[in-house]
Amino acid sequence: MNIKTTYITLNDGTKICAPEEANLMSNYVLLEQGDWFEDEIHFVRHFIKPGMIALDIGANDGLYSTAIANNLGDNGKLWCFEPTPNTAKALRSTIEKNKLEKQVEVIEAGLSDHAGTATFYLSPNAELNSLTSSTETSEESLTIKLLTLDQCKKEHDWKKIDFIK
Numbered sequence: 001m002n003i004k005t006t007y008i009t010l011n012d013g014t015k016i017c018a019p020e021e022a023n024l025m026s027n028y029v030l031l032e033q034g035d036w037f038e039d040e041i042h043f044v045r046h047f048i049k050p051g052m053i054a055l056d057i058g059a060n061d062g063l064y065s066t067a068i069a070n071n072l073g074d075n076g077k078l079w080c081f082e083p084t085p086n087t088a089k090a091l092r093s094t095i096e097k098n099k100l101e102k103q104v105e106v107i108e109a110g111l112s113d114h115a116g117t118a119t120f121y122l123s124p125n126a127e128l129n130s131l132t133s134s135t136e137t138s139e140e141s142l143t144i145k146l147l148t149l150d151q152c153k154k155e156h157d158w159k160k161i162d163f164i165k
Contacts (some may be wrong), residue, residue, distance in 0.1 A: 003086045007097060011035050014066045017093035025125045026061070036063055044068060044165065051075040052162040057111055060087060060126050062094030064165050069100040078103055079156065083110035083144035087126045107152070109145040120144040 007015040008027060011034035018027050029037055044064060048054065050073030056065045059080035069078050080095075082088040088108040095104045110118065110131075121133045121141045128136040152158070 003090075005090055005093065009034075014070070015094065015097045016061050016063055016066070017090040017097065018061045019090075019124075019126075021124070026063070026127060030063075040064075041067055045071065048072065048076075048163060053158060053160060054078045054163040054165070055161060056080045056165045058082065058127075059091050059106070062091045062098075065091065065104060066094060066098050066100065068163070068165070069095070069103040070098075072103045074102070076103055077105070079152070080104060080106045081109060081111055081147075082106060083108065083120060084122065084126065084129060084142065087129075105156075107147070109147045111149055111152075112146040113148065114146065115148055115151055116146050117143050118146050 004020045005017050006020045008018050008030045009015050010030065016030060022028060022031055041064065044067045048068050048071035050071065052072060053076065054068050056068060056078060059065045059082045065078060065080050072078060080091060082091050088106060092106050095101055095106065118131055119141050121130050122138055123129055123136050
């Protein structure tokens, strides 16, 4: 399924690529407030410093990813994990639109205690996608790739990780 997207501009000028539907949970909040409402976003913006190494697990459309990457400077790096193709595509668009390609690498996979695959249940609100079927997910599901944190640490030669969302 290919989802039509648009860019939502936040109060600070950051552009988030999101599904066109304004009535979706995140879209509604971002359009109405121009920012995210949870205090964690403010913490991230103040905690992240230049040169840090960070992970965004379940990066979605990139709201937290951009907040992290904007503070990393030239020597920091962020790895974003997003397992669903449509959402990973939107995340890549968000990263490109905000010129953060140098700081960010998108990994189209989920993290688990084992490598392999899993069934992922989808919701119109991507932040509600889940490994278990629920009232928030639709009948639609797909098979996603699973990696382990240890596997990624070795592959990307992480010496330390300063922040994990």
